[in-house]
Amino acid sequence: NAGVTQTPKFQVLKTGQSMTLQCAQDMNHEYMSWYRQDPGMGLRLIHYSVGAGITDQGEVPNGYNVSRSTTEDFPLRLLSAAPSQTSVYFCASSSFDRFGTEAFFGQGTRLTVV
């Protein structure tokens, strides 16, 4: 059981470049989310999805796009990378069925924008 898989694990981008962070889960979870982690700020929600075809913005959505065409996949797109987007990105998934169930996190993607 792979859980939540994120790729790549490390990435360096030049300012203005675009890229997609991949996230896939094999637990048939309805909920999927993207967070960014910056020093001293904990994790902050970027975008989330409550099911295929449904997405919404979190606390820090600017500069990021998401889509969810399948239950399994929830890619995060950076349209024009900026140094302020240098961060560690986590994808998470959880089940709607039980409120008390924990969110499962991927291993994270460390992104540096130069």
Added chain:
Amino acid sequence: AQKITQTQPGMFVQEKEAVTLDCTYDTSDQSYGLFWYKQPSSGEMIFLIYQGSYDEQNATEGRYSLNFQKARKSANLVISASQLGDSAMYFCAMRESGNTDKLIFGTGTRLQVFP
């Protein structure tokens, strides 16, 4: 607005001793869940323990227990018999009821266990 506050940026504890990591929260919801996650130096997020707002007893998971004081809006993590492998960042998080899965995280506490 919902908020999680962790006031201890860093904590030290000797091996085999107990340690309490503080967490206070702010919410107007009656139904919510509180979580603690561990992040070792390798970077992954590891779920430790969960407490529901309507749970009457404090949650326990092995050496981890959650000291839940609803009236004070606090959800402190207690680690008993600390081990060197407990050295990590610890995050408190809250999920509110509703048809979403938004987690609000605190800024974390770095715990260092020394021999």
